[in-house]
Amino acid sequence: MSFYEADELEALGLRQVGRGVKISRKASIYGAERIEIGDHSRVDDFCILSAGEGASFRIGAHVHVACHTTLIGRADITLETFANLSSRVSLYSSSDDFSGAAMTNPTVPAEFTNVISAPVVIGRHVVVGCGSVVLPGVTIAYGCAIGALSLVSQSTEPCGIYAGAPLRRLKDRARDFEDAEARLRAAALEGR
Numbered sequence: 001m002s003f004y005e006a007d008e009l010e011a012l013g014l015r016q017v018g019r020g021v022k023i024s025r026k027a028s029i030y031g032a033e034r035i036e037i038g039d040h041s042r043v044d045d046f047c048i049l050s051a052g053e054g055a056s057f058r059i060g061a062h063v064h065v066a067c068h069t070t071l072i073g074r075a076d077i078t079l080e081t082f083a084n085l086s087s088r089v090s091l092y093s094s095s096d097d098f099s100g101a102a103m104t105n106p107t108v109p110a111e112f113t114n115v116i117s118a119p120v121v122i123g124r125h126v127v128v129g130c131g132s133v134v135l136p137g138v139t140i141a142y143g144c145a146i147g148a149l150s151l152v153s154q155s156t157e158p159c160g161i162y163a164g165a166p167l168r169r170l171k172d173r174a175r176d177f178e179d180a181e182a183r184l185r186a187a188a189l190e191g192r
Contacts, residue, residue, distance in 0.1 A: 001024055001044060002024065002026070003022040003025065004022075004023050004024075004025055008025075009021060009023060012029060012032050013032040013033055014032045014033070014035050014037060015032075015033055015034060015035055016036035016037065017036075017037055018037060018039035018040070018041065018061060019039045020039055020040040021037050021038075021040070021042070022041075022042040022043070023042070023043045024043060024044050024045045024046075024047070024067075026045040026046055027043050027044070027045065027046070027047040027048070027049065028047070028048045028050075029049045029050075030048075030049070030050040030051065031049075031050060031052060031055065031057075032051075034051035034056050034057060035049055035051050035057040035059070036056075036057070036058050036059065037063075038058075038059060038060045039061040039062070040061055040062050041059050041060070041061060041062060041063040041064070041065075042063075042064050042065065043059075043065045044064075044065060044066050044067040044069075044087075045067045045068075046068045047066075047067065047068065047069045047070070047071075048069075048070045048071070048072065049071050049072075050070075050071070050072040050073075051071075051077075052072070052073055052074035052094065053074060054075070054117075055073055055074050055075055055076055056076045057071060057076070057078075058076070058077075058078045058079070059079045060078075060079055060081035060082070060124075061081045062082050063079045063080075063081065063082070063083045063084070064083075064084045065079070065085050066084075066085055066086050066087040066088075066089070067087045068087050068088045069086075069087060069088060069089045069090070069091075070090045070091065071091045072090075072091070072092055072093070073091075073092050073094035073117060073120070074093065074094045074117045075093035075094060075118050075119045075120070075136060076093065076119040077091055077093050077119070077120045077121075077122075078119070078120070078121045080121070080122060080123050080126070081124050082124055082125045082177070082181065083122045083123070083125070083126045084126070084127045085122070085128050086129050086130040086132075086148070087130050087131075088130055088131045089128050089129075089130070089131070089132050089133075089134070090132075090133045090134070091120050091122070091134045092120070092133070092134065092135055093117055093118065093136050094115050094116065094117040094136060095115070095117075095135060095136050096113065096115060096116075097114035097116060101114060102114035116136055117136060118136040119136075119137070120134055120135075120136065120137070120138055120139075121138075121139040121140070122140050123139065123140055123141050123144065123158075124142050124143070125142060125143045125177050125178075125181075126140045126141075126142070126144050126145070126146070127145045127146070128140065128146045128150075128152075129149070129150065129163075130148040130149070131148055131149045132146050132147075132148065132149060132150040132151070132152060133150075133151050134152040135152065135153045137155075138152050138153065138154065139155040139156070140156050141155065141156045141157055141158040141159075141160075142158045142159065143158055143159035143173055143175060144156045144157075144158065144160050144161070144162060145160075145161045145162070145173050146162050146163065146167075147161070147163025147164070148163075150162065150163050150164055150165060150167055151164075151165035151166065151167060152167050153166070153167065154166075154167060156169070159172055159173045160172060160173060161173045
């Protein structure tokens with residue numbers, strides 16, 4: 001994978017870029033001035049980050065956004081520290097109204113559409129499985145794992161393993177990642 005050099009990252013015009021950030025040269029970024037990326041985070045090939053007007057996208061530290069993943073919308077999207085989006089995940093903070101009460105798609109003037117926008121939050125230590133879709137207004141709580149090909153249309157409770165369409169909680173998720181985080185932080189303080 002070919003990543004931007006530090007001077008190239010600066011030229012993208014992102015609101016904020018942390019240390020050790022890696023963004024693929026094959027990623028597409030729109031509304032860069034509304035996007036901030038924390039230390040040691042990575043955005044892979046063919047990702048689309050499209051922060052629409054009025055939106056603020058915040059990607060925390062040690063976040064991975066895998067190839068072919070999309071973050072798009074006119075409301076805020078937050079990926080908290082240690083979050084991981086597997087390949088082909090789609091996060092939408094905006095969606096057309098599919099009820100038939102209005103027209104749809106971006107080629108139609110706004111007065112004839114009813115775009116629904118609401119913030120999306122992916123919590124700390126969350127992993128979202130390959131091909132999953134997260135809809136506007138959803139918060140995936142701390143420590144959750146979302147199975148591949150899930151439709152996340154409702155918020156979750158912390159430290160659960162969820163999957164499906166409709167999404168359902170399957171069981172509790174182990175919390176060993178908390179000890180691993182403590183060891184990582186200790187190693188960083190020691191300069192390892």
